[in-house]
Amino acid sequence: MRDLHLSLNQTQRVRLESALYELQSLAPAAAVTVADTIPVNHEDNILKGHGTSDQDGEVVATLCGVVERVNKLVYVRTLRARYKPEVGDIIVGRVIEIAPKRWRLEINFSQDAVLMLSSMNLPDGIQRRRTAVDELNMRSIFEENDVVCAEVRGFQHDGSLHLQARSQKYGKLERGQLLTVPPYLVKRQKQHFHHLEQYDVDLILGCNGFIWVGEHVVVRENTSKAGDQKTSSTEVETYTPLETRKHICRLANAVRMLSALGFTLTVELITETAEASSASTVEINDMLGAEFYVQTAEREAKRRADLLKKNGAR
Template sequence: MGDLRLRLNQTQRVRLEAALHEIQTLAPAAAAAAAVTFADNIPVNPEDSILKGHGTSDQDGEVVATVCGVVERVQNLVCVRALRASEWIIVVHALIFLLDLLRYKPQKGDIIIGRVSERRRTDVDELNMRSILEENDLVCAEVRHIQHDGSLDLQPRSQKYGKLQRGQLLTVPAYLVKRRKQHFHHLEQYDADLILGCNGFIWVGEHVVVDEETNSNEEQHKLSMEVEAFTPLATRRHICRLANVVRMLSALGFTLTVELIIQTVEASLASNIEINNMLGAQFYVQTAEREAKRRADLSRRMNGPW
């Protein structure tokens, strides 16, 4: 919530906090108790008559923690129980484990996006490669092998998704991109390509049409030179809208899937949200509320009567 840095009025703040709290309670891994540190906000339902107990305080209408510990709730009473020394050791180990999980750990077959930094092969190979790629070029590749020293052997998945041009590169926490069978998506309705890199790099760009039968470096270079340098205005607008959706969903901490991205784009269009207003407070709130409702409906369907 604090990382969004949004200019929220009081109504928007209450709505956003309520939606995020609903999402948190619906999460499969949500625990009954949550660890907090000093000055952390404690999410509560604004409609409940909350009683603030030990370890909590009221600050600008919000319940905040005054000690480090675990939030405990008994009906409408909210308090924070300070952790004992043995519990702190467990918390530290858990945080170390969590940080390790948040790092991108490459696996064979991963689709990743990055920039060319240097050449490692022979001078002849370097000259041949420079006819296609140069330093700082943006590329998409598949992890084919992981060396003992941690370096990766990469190979373009196809000529279509090698060098990336005419689009936007976005960086999100890698844990927001789950490994799936398909990471390349042609969004035909937007004339755009979406690539969800397992390393947290997201590409949104103009759709590329390349003959998959073409396999020589010379022919590929010729094709890239013949591609029009101009991207239609409508396509550029679609790319910007898609990119803003990725930025917003990432800021909200939502797992990035092509389905959620498209749904959010369609919602922005249905609500007549201009591209330059998509990162404003109102659309953040609407998106969080819509996701909370979707998850609540899904939970009811899964846990309903057979």
Template sequence: MEDVSSRGLHFQLSDSQRNRLRKSRELLREAPGNYHPSAFVNIADPIHVENEATVLKGHGTQVLDGQLLATLSGVVERVDQLVTVKPLRCRYNAETGDVVVGRITEVGTKRWKVDINFRQDVHLMLSAVNLPGGIQRRRTVIDELNMRSLFEENDLISAEVQSVHSDGSVHLHTRSLKYGKLTNGQLVKVPPYLVKRLKQHFHNLKSCAVDMIIGCNGYIWICAAVDSLPSNPEIEKITGDSGAPEMDSCNESISLKVRENICRLANSIRVLSALGFLIYPDTIIDTFDASISKGVAIKDMLGAEFLVMIAEREASRRTKNNYML
């Protein structure tokens, strides 16, 4: 037996499991739709172009001595005349409009500092949050004194990137009622480059009675669906244009079945991350269903056998159906 570490998880693979995993990775590399080996470059590798005079030099490229060179290790991408190098692995790079999940690290003057897996903490201004009841008005000194009643240190929140400034600072907002404090769930952290960007990052898995927020920053929140929680007549739920209920600030009692579904989904995401597969609802649910159909216990999903089984399953699907994550 040998210990194998992959993206924060440790797997103890036998010789046969190691050979099966290696074979699956070879099939995945050769599967139709993957990048051709010539598309990968290292730092200072030349990038071959047909007509250098008409080529637009994009991110990750530089001209030196009349030759176009790569300044990053990654994949060469061409869009018309624009040539760029996309790094294989990188930290989260915030873009305006991104849905993110973050943790409050500091409560300051008229603003909170939030950790969103960025190179520095970002700002959430008091003027950029919803007041209780959705009231729209100017913030006062009383609101500033009561900031901790909204968010305090270590609170998890969902938000949207409002602006990215030239000095590198990032500002968030939670003005929509679908954003706010997160409760009744579990946080899973994955590399942000594995998160597939979609039009919608809020997902309701009705079959599991679970809601999921896939943050573009690699923080994924899995919680009990609001309609699965016991009703509380003392708390009025307010819905916005999206139909999303306002997040309650208190944890509720969650049924055993829903808690099991949350843990199974979280482990499905961890397995996909360990294998380096793109993470989005279809792949998460597919791994979730595979664990149930194979009778794999939740605690055994992070074992070597299930990891190898998912890799073999995906390699077989891509080679037979030209399917690519």
């Protein structure tokens, strides 16, 4: 739970503390601190993973976090750790420098990431060698402060993190908001790109804690016969409709509030929170007020309790 700086009255404070206590009691994972003993069955030939150590025949935690078990592997997952890139991660970053044949991006990591010109899908869509002309035109693709979506390609021998954007779903992001949340609140999933049709909004949950909420972009690929030029066109309007901008702001405030409460960010929880604010006729700017924070914590506590009862009844 992150520090909340809210102007709560006495009733709201009691309600919030009650909801947070219930959420903590419903947590399925066991939280540990340094030197805590982790209960295990030694007859199962347990494998001790990250954040654990063997002392006097007992498995103890060397980090503060949550105990996780995957088959025979036992490890401690730190809750407030920095982002640790893995190959295949979907990330959102901001261009901070244009260097020879590469862009440097800030991705909420201990060092900047590199997107090579050769790892970028060119605007004309043609698969070919990059020339000196392409290098001169790099600024026409991305320039400083542009927000970019890409995929982690891997680490190079010099330790630098390399990205790739060889698909139409990657590239420059426009007409939206970039939000920063703690990376541990975004879990790795099969799908990080979400088109919220009811809002006509795109939601990208970057594994690095950068989240993009923006106007939906339709990308069409036109592939002609072999040897002909392959083109891709993006439907672009001259402005973002007012209603869409309101949806973007409402969803962005939902992300901000859920992040402050320390809830794991999923597309379902974000949309449910936005819909709850709309159904309660809560104005967009009032979503960050004390009362809606309390209501959201109470609603999440009730949802988790109902889910626990449902699973227990099976």
